[in-house]
Amino acid sequence: MSRYQTFLLVVLVFLSGCTQDGQDPESQFDVSADIEGNLVVVNRLNGPILLYISESESPLKEIGAKEDFIVNIPSDGSTPTSLQIWKKSQVSDPSEPDIDKIYKEWDIVLSNAMTESEQVIWVITSGSSSPAVGQLSFHYPSLDFMGNMVIYDASIYLNSKSGKKITSVLPGADNKIVGLDFGYYYLYYKYSYEYTSESETVGWIELDSLGNSLSTLVNAGSPIQNIEVPIYSLSDIGRLGYLEIINQSSSDVKIFTQNDVQIEDVVVTNQSTYGLSIIESNGGSYNYLLPQNNYQLTAKNLVTGEIVATREHISVIELYNSSWTISDTITYRDITIRNNLLEPLTIHNEENNDYLGFYLASGDSISYLIADSLTSLVARNLTSTRETFQFGSNAIWSITLLNPNFYLNINDSVNIEGTTFNNSEVTLSWELGSSADNLTYQLLNAEYPPYANLNSNDSLFKSLTFEYLDDSKEEENYVFRLNSNSVDGLEYGWQEVSFQIDAIQPNGLYIYPRQQMISNNVEFEFDIMLEEIENVRSIYVELEYDKEVLSVDPDSVQIGAVFSDCEGSLLLINDNPDQFGILKINISFLGDSCNGFQGSGSLVSVKMEPFQLPIDNASLIKINNNSSFRDINNNDINISNINASEPHISRVVFP
Secondary structure (H helix, E strand, C coil): CCHHHHHHHHHHHHHHCCCCCCCCCCCCCCCCCCCCCCEEEEECCCCCEEEEECCCCCCCEEECCCCEEEECCCCCCCCEEEEEEEEHHHCCCCCCCCHHHCCEEEEEECCCCCCHHHCEEEEECCCCCCCCEEEEEEECCCECCCCCECCCEEEEEECCCCCEEEEEECCCCCCEEEEEECEEEEEEEEEEEECCCCEEEEEEECECCCCCECEEEECCCCCEEEEECCCCCCCCCCCEEEEEEEECCCCCEEEEEHHHEEHHHCCCCCCCCCCCCEECCCCEEEEEEEECEEEEEEEEECCCCCEEEEEEEEEECCCCCEEEEECCCCCEEEEEEEECCCCCEEEEECCCCCEEEEEECCCCEEEEEEECCCCEEEEECCCCCEEEEEECCCCEEEECCCEECCCEEECCHHHHCCEEECCCCEEEEEEECCCEEEEEEEEECCCCHHHHCCEEECCCCCEEEECCCCCCCCCCCEEEEEEEEECCCCECCCEEEEEEECCCCCCEEEEECCEEECCCCCCEEEEEEEEEEEEECEEEEEEECCCCCEEECHHHCEECHHHCCCCEEEEEECCCHHHCCEEEEEEEEECHHHCCEEEEEEEEEEEEEECCCCCCCEEEEEECCCCEEECCCCCEECCCCCCCCCCEEEEEECC
16 A cells, blocks of 8 residues: 555544534533433524533533433532533534623522422523523412312413423422523413323413413513412313202102212212212201212102202302202292303302302303392302302393402492482492401481491491481582401492482471480480471471380470561460370461461471480381361361371480
8 A cells, every 4th residue: 555545544534533513423522411400401492502510611511402401410509500501513612612602691599409390491592692591480389269279280381382381380389490581471371180190181371360461571671580370270170079968858868960870979089989879868968079060960769769859050169169958948949140251150149158059151141040048149250359249039140240359339329329319218238349358338418426427347238228317408418438448458448429318398397307316314306397388377296206215395395497587476285295105286377477388497396305215225206197287278288298107207316
């Protein structure tokens, strides 16, 4: 062989051992992922990358294209580690990579443990030319708002359901860290249920409760975002709930579900299920743990097999315990509930908050049998943050709106505002959210102190009746106002509605004030009033009262201001009115100036004294139907507010 041939052979051998830009299949770097570690690098680039720890002289790892790579980096669990990434193709000298060509860098505290839950995820993409890295910290609760265990694993995807999966979290995960480029991201959550040997997808969440996209922004202004993973609750898979069946009938019964399947063949228990379908009469019961589902139940006589009772559409859910009472005496009515919302609802007894077993998916319209005794219902979303109520026995309940559970609204306030009521009794009602802690209310411009004072009540009643209201003074409204605090101490704010009372019509005779609070053995006074009378010459009044409670002094009766323009008048009072509890007042107007008297004002003033407390702490004073008006020709004039069946009634109340 010539020297030229030998030289050529040496050159060829030398060249065959050289690499070209990292494309040599035999890499000079560590390309082996660790079996376990505290960092997972998700390389989504089309070429390999080199991972450095700051100030190290050589790459720690080479990570191949499209590879998920586990790395174990020593850490004390509290000191940040400086991580740096270069594209391998841009590194000519691995011991001194060009700092100007650094691809990504991140200072992050790594765990000193190597469990999967403690691993930090670093997603490497081509989405940004900046080396800066943002951080998402995910928290996934282990319990839902009701205290039930969260059972679905969650996987998080970026920008679409088919986008990059950045991590998976288990219920109870706290501070699961994902590093990724600065940018604006949409988050999509995929949920799955893990069986012993398989996994089943149960659904996705991509919008919040208001229909908005779930998104986040990481940049220099907000490099770290804390994100709570939403809880998926729209699947029955893997969920269990309790159904208590109580047999108050006179027959021993056996319970069947749909398709005539014994309930013992469905119940979940680690004990023998034999005989669990049988429930004894007169109060026997069993609390069944069942797969979450909608059930149609039948109770059959244990001896004859005849159907004793049926129950359709009872939804057993994890959120609430449900029940079914079999009874010979309970009567039922039909109610159709329509869910016109874009979310499911549960229906409860408003009085005690018991779940009725009624679950309606979005768009459902279902007819239920409901006990006649139930007249107040509440519908709630699955997070119990919003609700609405139904009061009464309407056969159809169409649900179109939910209010927050901290909510206060006076019912029909639009129609009440500015209304004049021709009655001295007004009932006002309101809706009050279930998270309210107390109620404060007041009736402004009322002279009766229990109405006018600021009142607080811990009982969350939903209506209030104001009785014995005086007619409104000119250009003065009653103003009903109420407020509430939440269980967290937040104030809702005053809600108000104003109205007028005009119960006494022209040619009326009445007591003013119509209601007052008095003390035992303390004298009190009131006026008997005329309302827009015409052509009246004489007036006769019979004032009834409880002679066992009240006493009147006839000498205290004084003629009122309506006679100020009269030349004279005749006032006659019966002797000893306390004998029968009737004060008889007879007045005639004298002189031409009072001929055919007309107008409004005080007829007489009367003083009384209480000397004994009544049993119910209140006593009535009445103008009875023997009272009369007469004109100048001695003809009767109708008293507008007093007739054979309706006297005029006022009340005195003892504190």
